[in-house]
Amino acid sequence: MKNRMNLAARHLAAAWLLLLAGCGHGAAQNGLPLRIEISHVVGEAPLRLGDSYKTSAGDGWSAERLRYYLSNFRLRRADSTWFVNPQSADSSRGYFLVDEADAASKQFQIGPIPEGTYSGIEFLVGVDAARNSAGAQTGTLDPARGMFWTWNTGYIFFQFEGHSPQSSDAEHALTYHTGGGADSPARSVFLQFQTPVQVTAENSAELHLYADLSRLFDGAHALRPATLPTAMDPKAAAEVADNSAGLFRIDHIHKLPKAGLAQGQ
Amino acid sequence: MKRSTPWLFALPLLGMLAAMPWAQAWMTAHATPRLQVPEGWPVPRYDFAGNPVTSAGFALGRRLFYDPILSRDGSIACGSCHQQFAAFAHLDHRVSHGIGGVNGKRNTPGLFNLAWQPDLMWDGSVHHLELQPVAPMSNPVEMGGSLALAVDKLRRNARYPELFAQAFGSPGVDSQRLLRALAQFTGTLVSADSRYDRFVKGKEAFTPQERDGLDLFREHCASCHREPLFSDFSYRNNGLDAAPRDAGRAVVSGRDEDQGRFRVPSLRNIALTAPYMHDGRYDSLEQVLDHYSGGIQPSPTLDPSLAHGVPLSPDQRTALLAFLDTLTDESFVHDRRFAETHD
Numbered sequence: 001m002k003n004r005m006n007l008a009a010r011h012l013a014a015a016w017l018l019l020l021a022g023c024g025h026g027a028a029q030n031g032l033p034l035r036i037e038i039s040h041v042v043g044e045a046p047l048r049l050g051d052s053y054k055t056s057a058g059d060g061w062s063a064e065r066l067r068y069y070l071s072n073f074r075l076r077r078a079d080s081t082w083f084v085n086p087q088s089a090d091s092s093r094g095y096f097l098v099d100e101a102d103a104a105s106k107q108f109q110i111g112p113i114p115e116g117t118y119s120g121i122e123f124l125v126g127v128d129a130a131r132n133s134a135g136a137q138t139g140t141l142d143p144a145r146g147m148f149w150t151w152n153t154g155y156i157f158f159q160f161e162g163h164s165p166q167s168s169d170a171e172h173a174l175t176y177h178t179g180g181g182a183d184s185p186a187r188s189v190f191l192q193f194q195t196p197v198q199v200t201a202e203n204s205a206e207l208h209l210y211a212d213l214s215r216l217f218d219g220a221h222a223l224r225p226a227t228l229p230t231a232m233d234p235k236a237a238a239e240v241a242d243n244s245a246g247l248f249r250i251d252h253i254h255k256l257p258k259a260g261l262a263q264g265q
Numbered sequence: 266m267k268r269s270t271p272w273l274f275a276l277p278l279l280g281m282l283a284a285m286p287w288a289q290a291w292m293t294a295h296a297t298p299r300l301q302v303p304e305g306w307p308v309p310r311y312d313f314a315g316n317p318v319t320s321a322g323f324a325l326g327r328r329l330f331y332d333p334i335l336s337r338d339g340s341i342a343c344g345s346c347h348q349q350f351a352a353f354a355h356l357d358h359r360v361s362h363g364i365g366g367v368n369g370k371r372n373t374p375g376l377f378n379l380a381w382q383p384d385l386m387w388d389g390s391v392h393h394l395e396l397q398p399v400a401p402m403s404n405p406v407e408m409g410g411s412l413a414l415a416v417d418k419l420r421r422n423a424r425y426p427e428l429f430a431q432a433f434g435s436p437g438v439d440s441q442r443l444l445r446a447l448a449q450f451t452g453t454l455v456s457a458d459s460r461y462d463r464f465v466k467g468k469e470a471f472t473p474q475e476r477d478g479l480d481l482f483r484e485h486c487a488s489c490h491r492e493p494l495f496s497d498f499s500y501r502n503n504g505l506d507a508a509p510r511d512a513g514r515a516v517v518s519g520r521d522e523d524q525g526r527f528r529v530p531s532l533r534n535i536a537l538t539a540p541y542m543h544d545g546r547y548d549s550l551e552q553v554l555d556h557y558s559g560g561i562q563p564s565p566t567l568d569p570s571l572a573h574g575v576p577l578s579p580d581q582r583t584a585l586l587a588f589l590d591t592l593t594d595e596s597f598v599h600d601r602r603f604a605e606t607h608d
Contacts, residue, residue: 135315135395136444143399144413144440150400152517153391180517234519
């Protein structure tokens with residue numbers, strides 16, 4: 001009798017597990033991903049590594065390297081609730097390392113996004129404090145990728161390296177790195193959609209973000225290579241971090257049918 | 266049931282074998298340490314739940330610790346500057362020489378009880394035990410390479426891919442596995458069996474002089490060198506220089522009030538870890554006591570508790586030194602599990 005009860009209980013448990021697994025699986029399958037493409041620009045023109053540009057103050061600058069982390073994506077619904085993009089403690093899922101020199105890194109997907117109407121997107125330029133101090137990571141967060149500080153361990157959130165004739169550093173180098181510990185230079189960015197984005201079972205969207213590097217100098221803080229050739233220590237990096245959050249804008253959003261998403265991957 | 270019976274006959278034989286001295290020595294040398302929290306100690310800061318210590322993982326970590334393959338030119342291992350007989354400090358070296366014989370700027374600290382340490386390095390620049398090795402590996406005056414370079418060398422090595430697979434249950438050499446294996450070794454370096462520890466447990470007596478030394482220690486030193494880890498892990502300026510030559514903690518924090526502040530080091534195994542201070546300027550504990558009794562240099566960031574120094578009579582000095590000797594953990598520095606092996 002006892003055995004039969006056990007058997008019945010086991011069957012019930014198995015059924016529950018299947019049901020739960022089914023639900024979980026269904027949820028994961030439900031909804032399409034949202035594609036994000038990033039273009040680095042200076043004003044309206046595409047950024048070219050090595051080209052010379054001028055700030056509004058007349059300082060010259062060029063970029064040789066531009067890399068940064070984006071993470072903690074959220075989509076705001078019309079009813080002011082949020083869809084939080086899943087991140088996993090076991091992998092670097094949800095953490096994106098954008099590198100101007102690597103075309104593939106400038107196009108990625110978040111989601112799957114539940115069906116609904118969304119009015120804006122939020123993300124972090126950098127890595128959240130919890131993950132920044134969570135030990136050895138893999139994938140985009142692998143410290144061997146070189147986006148990791150050893151003099152104050154933690155990720156380099158935003159890395160801009162170039163030159164400026166006004167820089168007093170050796171070879172007129174311009175070096176802006178933000179990252180590190182206690183006073184986190186990770187900055188949150190919220191961008192409102194001009195028209196709400198609909199995600200349905202058949203259609204998702206592609207967000208084309210522009211990151212305007214002229215705003216690195218002409219942003220919330222006016223940064224001048226003559227007085228700030230290098231920013232790395234927490235104090236100097238705070239202003240660079242503020243400006244890095246102001247680089248982003250939505251250039252356009254277009255509808256992306258399910259078929260197009262499948263092809264893109 | 267039938268099938269397992271023959272094994273039962275082998276059990277007494279195994280027991281006899283295990284009782285033999287050579288077998289015991291073998292087991293001591295090969296057993297895998299686990300992080301056991303000594304009685305009265307706080308909860309460790311490093312959580313092994315995400316990196317469970319296994320015999321193969323620990324052995325891999327130990328092998329990596331002693332292997333110069335982690336340096337750029339294969340000349341410097343972690344163990345080159347962290348010597349077990351010196352409680353993993355670098356005996357007689359004010360600062361250590363790294364790749365190409367270049368000197369570093371700070372004294373090599375001893376390595377023990379790291380699982381309890383909130384931040385690592387003299388200035389607290391490393392916030393996680395697993396990530397600590399990245400600093401010396403990429404420092405041009407230490408191992409001069411990089412994490413990526415080390416991973417690449419290990420992948421191409423004849424032995425390591427197999428050892429990584431054994432340690433982590435699947436093929437693959439990556440930086441996370443490298444750092445976790447090292448943490449299995451460094452995180453289980455527990456030193457908690459000094460004469461002081463046995464005295465606290467009531468298992469061993471102190472001489473009256475050692476007892477006096479303990480009282481003096483608790484009166485004058487223990488507010489910073491807090492028992493049982495003998496550090497409160499704060500950052501303080503202990504008055505070495507009127508104008509600090511090394512900004513210390515301020516490099517990491519960017520705050521002026523941290524100028525010349527360094528992590529309060531543990532005093533465990535202190536008799537073994539000469540020279541002393543962040544720059545290794547003092548060769549002996551006598552010189553250290555000279556400093557605290559009459560050599561404190563005032564500066565804006567000097568720790569207030571040291572404003573008037575720690576004056577000690579000659580007898581008190583002798584007693585304090587006798588007590589500091591009781592912090593030496595002989596079983597730790599002779600623990601064969603932590604020693605370099607050549608298997």
